Amino acid sequence: MGTGAAEFDDSKIPHVALKLGLSYVETANDLVVFNVPGPRGNSRGDVAIDIELIAGLSAAIDRGAEMVKDYEGWVDPEIGFAEFELLRYGRSPLFYGHAQEKFEFDIRPCSHAHSASPPFEEYGDHIHPLVRVTSPDGQVCIEISRNGPFCPRRLPLETVLGMNRGSRSTSTLKVFMGGPMERFELERKSISLANSMIFELNARNRTACSLRPRVQESVRRSSASAMSYSVRFPRTSVPDSVAALFSSPHSPALRGNWTFSFLSYYQILEYYIPVVHRRDAVRSIRRLMRSLDFDVERDSSLVKVLNSVERSRGASEADQLRTLIEECVPEDKMRAFFEEGNAAHFSKKGPIAAVGAIHLNSGESLGSQVAKRVYALRNRIVHAKDDARYADAPVLLPGSVEAENLLPEIELMRLLAIEVIVDNR
Incomplete structure (x- = not known):
């Protein structure tokens, strides 16, 4: 799904930035630095994204990938793929601790190119939890794994400099269909499958999570929230x-x-x-x-x-x-x-x-x-x-x-x- 960073034309970065609602600042080593605009034209600071992920997203945009309307995520109709940002609640054994190895995953042979098998995947010096299941006919896979090109992990510059560990997201939910699909049908089916998966993870595996909604910038607080400096x-x-x-x-x-x-x-x-x-x-x-x-x-x-x-x-x-x-x-x-x-x-x-x-x-x-x-x-x-x-x-x-x-x-x-x-x- 991705394009190698070495072959990436960085003149496309401003277009990717526009799609992500960010402003391109610079490319430094293997990271692309963006500024996050605030709701009233102010700045929320800078974030860095791996250039390999930016290259993958740029290639997907070129072949017609589009953002999902109601959730933080993308669909890629040409290859029948969707990726959504995931909100996780609490510390589930499915994602933390030695209990991960106790879980069994409903995996079957499929046509998709997966880089690793559950319960873990290695990336550089890191080990990430990996969840994947396959439909009975082997046509559809649902996976929860580290952020891919469609929902790249946004690292605050303080994190890159080693000053803190915060970041926007650490895993995403991905839906691999059997092949190309019409854009709106892909969005509808992938969201339905994602929500079914989220329900069963909660009901059967005590793992609470949800798709991250795409939220409009909140209006500023009105005089209803006005504060008095007089304590009486x-x-x-x-x-x-x-x-x-x-x-x-x-x-x-x-x-x-x-x-x-x-x-x-x-x-x-x-x-x-x-x-x-x-x-x-x-x-x-x-x-x-x-x-x-x-x-x-x-x-x-x-x-x-x-x-x-x-x-x-x-x-x-x-x-x-x-x-x-x-x-x-x-x-x-x-x-x-x-x-x-x-x-x-x-x-x-x-x-x-x-x-x-x-x-x-x-x-x-x-x-x-x-x-x-x-x-x-x-x-x-x-x-x-x-x-x-x-x-x-x-x-x-x-x-x-x-x-x-x-x-x-x-x-x-x-x-x-x-x-x-x-x-x-």
Whole structure:
């Protein structure tokens, strides 16, 4: 699959850099140095990649290899190959320690050119864990091994200079098909096989991992995260359960788990929904009874009160959430949140589907729009119905591409939670 570094035309490096979202700096010995751009034109530092891997990726690009849309990975239709970056969780015996030699691998004769056999492969002075299985017909192989050309290991320059050991990834998942395939069919089948493999590794072999989602650059944190430099004696009385929920998204156990962080803030809103809903119902009844034409002796006046009570009792959770937000969250604070760098995320072209865009100049109140979006997103997270009626709003899974782009939603939920708590103290 690769092209030797000695035959590589380094004039192609800038094109490879463009595909990887990097800026070419220089070639030094057997390493190509790139700069990693930040989200606002700043620099995140330099990384080095083995020139042999760059040569292999360049050759693949020349024959039509393309990036996968939703995950960090590539497909090469001409040879029927896919490679994905892998996130590993914990220290599984499959990848660490002497227990690796205890595992048996479902390997059969195949047409693919593999450089080594499980459980290890040697590369220079290093020994890497190697997992590979083959389909019953010998046509497809799935392999977890050291990074190949499509997902080259990016070494920070400090690592190259011996200053630390960090790097972006240490292994990738590869799918070898039986031959050339159409690009989209290859992507679909390879992702399906990869996820099936990941499930069985977890369920059968206690090895937890996932494909790395391709994440959009997060927008900068808005004023919802503004920090005060004044530390004061507390003035806000907060119930114990609400205080615990507000702290949950910052706990090590939930750090980076955006779906659970969203639900923690949503539970705070749920806590106050009955209080605010009753308050709104009492206010509506009191308004009717204060009307100049209200007469306790007239049935029509009492029927109005009864209707108001019944409407209150029959209100859906979505309606109650709208009342909560409209009653407790100042519209100017929500407007400021969306205007300060968050508009693109909450637009129709934003990364979260089936939740409704936010329109600042709509005839609908901002509180109503926000309530609809929050409730729709909540439903996508908690409902996993395998039903055609929900095809337009599929479940939003932890670790998915959409989940990895939830940060602005979390910031919005934090703002709503703070304002609701303050309004009800």
